Amino acid sequence: MNDLEQILKLAETHPALFDHLSLSKIYRFISKARQHRADILLTQPGxxxxxxxxxxxxxxxxxYLGHLSEIPNEYIGACWMALKETVWSGGDIHGQDDDESICYGREMGITNHTLYPPxxxxxxxxxxxxxxxxxxxxEQRQVVFFTLNDGTCPAYSVHLYCPDCNTNYHNNYYVLKGQRTYYSHHLEAIQVAEHQFVERRVLELFMTLMVNAWTSATNCARFYDVSLSKRxxxxxxxxxxxxxxxxxxxxxxxxxxxxxxxxxxxxRQATLTVPHIGLQKDRFTAAVQARNARMRLYGQSELSHYCNRCTHIYRNEHRKVFVAVTxxxxxxxxxxxxxxxxxxxTSNxxxxxxxxxILDNECSIITCENHVLPGHLACGDPTHQAIERRHVERGQARFQLKEWLLRARVAHPNDCIAEERSLQDLDDTEVAEEEFILSNDGTVIPNDQPVVLHDGETLCASKDDKSSRKLRARFGRRRTANEQILVAPCGMILVRETMYGAEATSSVIEMLKRTYHKAPELKPNHIFYDNNCHLARMVRNDPFFADIGLSVDVFHFNCKHKVTDEYCQCHCNPISFPELLTPDGQWAFNSSIAEQTNVWLGGFxxxxxxxxxxxxxxxxxEIILQKNAMVKEKLxxxxxxxxxxxVVGVLEPRGSTTKEI
Incomplete structure (x- = not known):
């Protein structure tokens, strides 16, 4: 029997009811009843x-339903009998929660959102x-549910307990023997703390803001509180x-x-399992480390990518030309x-x-292995103590504060609301090594060599006294040198690697060989790199690179490479590789894509x-995964x-479209 027949039957059996009914009341009865189906079911026998x-x-x-739908209580039972199949069979009807619904539900201990196990x-x-x-x-507990449509909602979370095997079933996961095992189906509400849930659509919005607008988690939380919370x-x-x-x-x-x-x-067609006990900040550490290890082992899911912007297929010749830029x-x-x-x-x-x-106990002057004095970073050598004092004085100097300010002045601050910070809060540990000049009279002078800032600007260098000697010191902590990426000309990011020492050519070679050693058939046929003139010399006898063209991208070759470098002109000139040109003589691939991608990456x-x-x-x-998904949609x-x-048995299965030549 369909919905209309049920309503007509209701009219026949309870004619007086239709003096109190309207379509809007019926709709409200159905929508509110659907919203609380799990609550209604919980009261029934097992x-x-x-x-x-x-x-x-x-x-x-x-x-509750009689009050909110404005149907007299004596007719609620009849309405339920007529409409219960409709209530039970349809999906949830999400509408805006009005004040009356919130207020009356609060009086009865009912919230508009109750989160049950699936x-x-x-x-x-x-x-x-x-x-x-x-x-x-x-067992029911009070929680806060951060939603997209209804804002911040006080809610209840219900977990069900099996007394026969001691398994606790929560909204996101079940708990057994101290382990949380997450359900494999799509979760709409994500539990982010003991009493806090966030709607998945809100988290997807945050990720979109991060990827496209470099929005920090702090500013995402502030954006939600200002624009969406309805607090x-x-x-x-x-x-x-x-x-x-x-x-x-x-x-x-x-x-x-x-x-x-x-x-x-x-x-991966797997389940996510994490410890149930312990601190929230440590709960996902092992799972994060395992995902990171898989990324290092298998690479990005788009490592095997192709499209007609980065790959030219010559079917008659049964070959392809795939280009990448690093x-x-x-x-x-x-x-x-x-x-x-x-x-x-252990700590940042x-x-x-x-x-x-143990090196914390050694003098910070490089090449000196003496123990430091208590409370100091240098040994008892008077010169080394003078260098440490000069380092401290320099850190408090006005020009050094200006340098820190320039370093901290980034395009996308982590928090949009400025906070008052003391001088001690400023971080002088960015420069891991400093150089000092020891003049003939024993005076210690900082040798302010140009300091490269994150935006590419430099600070002025002081003059060098040729008659003095120099000492280098390592008072601050070190940072990794850079992120090296390999990008297809279409914008798909294939590889990301952290360089610890420097962007050395040998490190780039190691990155490329490690990436493709398990799947050599995926190797690019040509790689653009602004330092290929050195890389090509180093690998000219390496069989791994025997079938890979190595050239400098067009911009750097024309502007930054000497015409007198015969090897570079002969072996790394992009014009020497006909596969890089279209039939009408135009460049077939975007060789500047890596620098363009790094502009985006630098925003983080x-x-x-x-x-x-x-x-x-x-x-x-994760942001590279998200960006690659957007690039693929655009393609x-x-x-x-x-x-x-x-590529069978080498890359993790991702369900991507595959193709053979």
């Missing part, structure tokens, strides 16, 4: 099937419980709610991490001050990792500069025929 509506509404919901029966295959017996032992409305009715109706930076980060890990698990960008994270050490710091405020912590400098290494790698990998819209080459 043997009641979840897909069958109960014959009788619980008394509390008779009052299952009704125990899912533990080893559980002795009867398979047809629903879970009915429930003033909620505070009128929930002043006594035990939790703050404000989204925090940590909750934004945790939400993005959880969604990213869930999507990663879904792509370049570096000076962003990074704090790292051990020992050169090229990859061991993470430390100078050395645990493996090199202020966001990532103080991240610990695990979070740093996870975040950069599809433009008719560029994007896809992925089939």
């Amino acid at each position: 043997t009641h099937p979840p897909d069958v509506p109960p014959d009788v509404l619980p008394p509390s919901f008779q009052l 299952i009704h029966y125990c899912d533990n295959k080893d559980c002795p419980r009867r398979p047809d017996l629903r879970l009915t032992k429930a 003033q409305v909620q505070e009128r009715f929930f002043r006594d709610w035990p939790f703050k109706l404000e989204l925090t930076t940590e909750q934004v980060w945790d939400g993005i991490v959880i969604v990213s890990l869930l999507e990663d698990a879904a792509q 370049d570096g960008i000076t962003i990074g994270h704090p790292c051990c001050a020992e050169h090229n050490c990859h061991t993470p710091l 405020r430390h100078r050395f990792c645990p493996d090199h912590a 400098h202020s966001i990532v500069r103080e991240m610990v290494v695990d979070k740093y790698n996870f975040f950069l990998d 599809v819209r433009e008719g560029r025929d994007p896809g992925n080459w089939p």
Whole structure:
């Protein structure tokens, strides 16, 4: 029987009811009843099937639905009998929550959002419980739900307990033997803290803001609070709610991490399992490290990408020409001050990792191995003590503060609201090594060599006294040198690698060989690099590069490479490679794409500069994944025929479109 027939039957059996009914009242009755189906089901016996509506509404919901739909209570039972199939079979109807709904529900202990587990029966295959017996032992707790349409909502979260196997089923996951195992299906509400949930659409909005507008987690939380929270409305009715109706930076980060890990698990057809006990900040560390390790092992999912902007296929000749471009960008994270050490710091405020912590006791003057004096960074040598004093004085000097200010003045601040900071809060540890001039009379003078800032500007250098000697000191912590990326001319980012020491040519060679050693058939046929004149010399006898063309991109070749360098002109001139040209003599590929991509990547400098290494790698990998997805959508819209080459058993399966020549 359809909905209209049910209503007509209701009119026949209760003619007086239609004096109190209207389409708007019927709609409100159905929508509110659908919103609380799980609450209604919870009151039924454990043997009641979840897909069958109960014959009788619980008394509390008779009052609740009658009041909100303005239908007299004596007719609520008849309305339920007529409309229960409609209520139970349709999807949720999401509308704006009005003041009356919020106020009356609050009086009855009912909120417009109640978060239940997505299952009704125990899912533990080893559980002795009867398979047809629903879970009915429930515990309800007060939470805050940050939604897109309704703003910040006080809500209830209900978890169901199986007494036969001690499994607790929550909205996002179930808990058994101290482990959280997340459900494999799509979760709409993400639990970001013990009593806080964020709607997935809100987290997806935050990620879009991060990728496209370089918005930090702090500014995402502030954006939500100002534009979407509707907190003033909620505070009128929930002043006594035990939790703050404000989204925090940590909750934004945790939400993005959880969604990213869930999507990663879904792509691998795996489940996400994390510890249930312990601190929230440590809960996902192992899962993040495992994802980072897979990224280093398998690379980005688009490593096997092709499209007609980056790959030219010559079907008659059964060959293809795939081009890639590599370049570096000076962003990074704090790292051990020992050169090229990859061991993470215990804290970002430390100078050395645990493996090199003993070096904290050595004099900061390079080449001096004497122990430091207590409370100092230099040994007892009077000259070394003078250098340390000069370092401290220099740090407090006006010109040095100006240098720090220039360094901190970035395009996209981490927090849009400025906070008052003391002099001690300014960070002078960015310069890991400093050079000092020791004049003939024993005076120590800082040798202010040009300091390269993140925006490419430099500070002036002082004059050098040829008669004096120089000493180098390492008072501050070190940062990684740069991020090296490999990009297809279409804009697809194929590889990202952190360079610890410097963007050395040997490091770039190592990155390329490590990336493609498991899948040599994916190697680019040609690589643009602004330092290929040195790279080509180093690999001219390396069989790995025997079938790879190496040229300098057009801009750098014309502007920054000497015409007198015979090797560069003969072996790295892009005009020498006919596959890089179209039939009419135009350049076939965008060789400047890496620098253009690095402009985008550099916008995250202020966001990532103080991240610990695990979070740093996870975040950069995730924004690259998101950007690549956007690039692929754009290529599809433009008719560029994007896809992925089939590589069996080497790359992680991602469900991408594959193609053979």
